[in-house]
Amino acid sequence: MELLRPDPVGIQRAVTLLQQGDLVAFPTETVYGLGGDAQNDQAIGRIFTAKGRPTEHPLIVHLPDAQAMTAWARAIPDAAWRLAEFYWPGPLTLILNKTTGVSNRITGGQATVGLRVPEHPVARQLLHAFGAALAAPSANRFGRISSTTAVHVLEEFSHGEKVAAVLDGGACRLGLESTIIDFSDDQPRLLRPGMIGLTDIEQLLGENVAIPAIGAGPRASGRLPSHYAPTTPLTVMSCSEIAAMLAQARPRVAVLALQTSIADIGSHHWVIMPRDPNSYASGLYAHLRRLDQLKLDRILVEQPPKSPEWDAINNRLERAETKSRTGQH
Ligand code: TXA
Ligand code: MG
Structure with a gap:
């Protein structure tokens, strides 16, 4: 795996690899993401293989800005736009009904898609230089602890050549994955708590956000009862x-x-x-x-x-x- 510096040369190398359909891990303000071209089914397939992730678990699509949402999601409720405007770029993922063009491989066969505009400067530079969306789950093997440094990414994927490179942006500022709010149904639902708190979101929206029971509701690996686990009990x-x-x-x-x-x-x-x-x-x-x-x-x-x-x-x-x-x- 290549370790890339987050300078213009490193970013350009990352873009070239992504355009070839290769995987590049990159820093976000939450955790490192394992990125691939969201419009390339082969790259998407590689993400699932590298992580050892079951194919029915959907990936988050990372966008350069909120306007790019309309290519991926339809019937976006006002409340979702309001959160996007207030918190993006930032540690918030919105689940929305997908447009017909969105690959079933990204959504795990579901009718919804997860979207997020990250805030980390290296992630933003990469998204702008690539000029398109990046599918990126957390850069760890399925069920394991997410990576918050480039060294963690190297440790996670040291076996085999499945991940072409990692952009080294140092340690992630927040260290826990984004807050996920599902807007695909009538009432918004919290699918995964994050460092943007529920009360702040409810205050901004002026309505309650439901908290489904763990294991209920849509498939989300962050909602499995066991996840984020070390091997030591x-x-x-x-x-x-x-x-x-x-x-x-x-x-x-x-x-x-x-x-x-x-x-x-x-x-x-x-x-x-x-x-x-x-x-x-x-x-x-x-x-x-x-x-x-x-x-x-x-x-x-x-x-x-x-x-x-x-x-x-x-x-x-x-x-x-x-x-x-x-x-x-
Ligand atoms: O902070 C983050 O969100 C990080 C950085 C890299 O952006 N990403 C991340 O991705 O944590 P991942 O794949 O490890 O976790 C995303 C969660 C999973 O639990 C996935 O099942 C859920 O989001 N998810 C994605 N699309 C979904 C959808 N359409 N419906 C329900 N859940 C979805
Ligand atoms: Mg994860």
């Missing part, structure tokens, strides 16, 4: 539960703690996470990845606060946890 616990577990002298345990009050850490691997949800989110995946690489028996995560600013974080931790508990890989 992960458990979310209170501070006192962690302390009790460490007292049993389990040396092969890593701890992601929120505070220093856990006494007697001993030889355990541990990370103190910031109490600010934005800082916590931006570092979470990198820490989980590093702790996972230690191949310990278990990763213990101290339960973050349950308040709304922590919704996206708690959502990802729940999914990481379920998968480990059920032992599915």
Whole structure:
């Protein structure tokens, strides 16, 4: 895989590869995306193969600007335009009814399409230089932790030659995937919480956004009960539960703690996470990845606060946890 610098030469190389139907991973403000020409079915096929993703799971189409939406979506409700105008470019994905020309391979056979205009300067330069839409799921193998640095992308896809290059834009600012709002039906629905909070969206829209039960509603891999998971079993616990577990002298345990009050850490691997949800989110995946690489028996995560600013974080931790508990890989 080529590691490209995010300068005009690197961007031009990325454009050439994308025009050939090759895959190029690129940074966004949320996580790295695994990009391919959204109008090239062969490139779309390569994305599914590289990720090991089931073909019925739809991809997000990344656009250079909101106006480009009309080529991909029809009957766009006013509310969707309002969110697009306010939050794009930014960490928000809109699910809309697709126009007839949109390939079934992108939508996983569904009548809807996911659209997003990313804010990261490298993503924007790439989209403008390419001059067309890029299909890009998160740049990780299916079910695994998303990549928030170019090195993570190299680690995820080091086997085989399926990904031609990665544009190195450093660490992603937000670190968690975009908020997804589904506008394909009468009432808007939150399909995936992100760092744009639900209350802000509801306030802007002046209406309620429904929260479907996990596992219900449209297919979205972010909605599977198990996703975003390290291979090491992960458990979310209170501070006192962690302390009790460490007292049993389990040396092969890593701890992601929120505070220093856990006494007697001993030889355990541990990370103190910031109490600010934005800082916590931006570092979470990198820490989980590093702790996972230690191949310990278990990763213990101290339960973050349950308040709304922590919704996206708690959502990802729940999914990481379920998968480990059920032992599915
Ligand atoms: O922040 C992000 O959204 C990142 C960056 C790269 O843009 N992308 C990302 O893509 O997280 P991905 O494919 O890993 O997650 C997109 C989610 C999936 O759960 C997918 O099923 C859902 O969006 N999705 C895409 N199109 C959909 C559709 N038409 N209906 C319902 N869900 C859809
Ligand atoms: Mg993903």
